[in-house]
Amino acid sequence: MVKVFLDPGHGGSDPGALGNGLREKDIALSATLKIGEILKNHNVEVYYSRTTDVFIELSERARKANNIGTNIFVSIHCNAYDGTAKGVETYSYPGAVQGAKLSKNILDSIIASGVYASNRGTKTANFAVLRETNMTAALVEMAFIDNPQDADILKYRQDDLAKAISKGILNYLGIKYVANNKEETKKTPIIGKATATVEQMKKWAMDKGANQKFIDLAPLFYSISNKAGINPIVTYTQSAKETGYMKFGGVLDITYNNPCGMKILAGGGDKDPNAHKRFENWEEGIQAQVDHLALYAGANGYPKSNTPDPRHFPYLKGSAATVESLGGKWAPSSSYGTDIAKMIKEVENTKVPSMEEAKEEKQLNKIKIDLHGKQLEVKGIYEEGANYIPVRFLENLGYKIDWKNGAVTINYKEDK
């Protein structure tokens, strides 16, 4: 079995670099543990210099790895400079050929992931952990903790970073990266085409005993979401969860035109009615929800400059690509996203009679017609007050009906 030693930098009394409310020791540890989980899913034996917030000497880290005799050693850090520098760089020991290869694999993978494009390249340095380890070793400076944009990446895109670093390590080891079935391939993307129809949305809402307003708004949810490239079923089910199918009952009511419990710019408590946004109309409210979702999902063109979303903060971009990952982000509850994902499945599985089926049922009707005392019987769709022209019925009166090129010509037969 391949053995990998992961070394989250700093710890305990040594916080490492600081910036934007973050400490390097915390970011390095949480990213490293994520990398370790991914590697374990690929049958790699993973060892750590630390898995908690403790101080460990640099030489001790190297010695621990040497004693186990792992195949490779990867140290995880965050950079800091003057607040303006940004980007990723990876290191190996000067002259270490395999280390340079590992370092390059990790860097290439981070750049390929698209998390960000700022590539500072591979470098060499006489770092203690690179010098004192006797196996292939690399050190990753993930991003600049004192740069606001980089700090957002460390905060909100850490899963993507961890995945990219893991891919780079696996690639070096000649192991093919496979998305974890349990956690990745089954997740529900926010960006995408509609996975159900407006009719299914309406039928599902009806079956749930939704407020009539919620049922009536299905087409509006559909069109606004579609335009932004967001799956309308995501928006609709999220609104159902947030508003109790628009029956509300919390601090909001239907007059807020607020489909998702959206707060005002300043925010405020969940129980404070004034902390919640009152929209002009439903179109504006739904647009705000869709823009907020699209921002979370990292959709093209977001953040937008012109949006009714009062909390359209750029740092949110790309922080939740899937419905499941909204949990703990859009709302504090960790099951928030999986609850919505279940509702999405329900909508997708909702059966709506197709137009053909509905027509067949109705065509069984025989309609009795009394025309100036003349009794006629025709087959057709009987719908009281419906505005149909009963063309077939005219045949019974002796008219000749011609169907051609999408038009109907009706002539009275001369020989009659």
Ligand SMILES: [Zn+2]
């Ligand atoms: Zn460091």
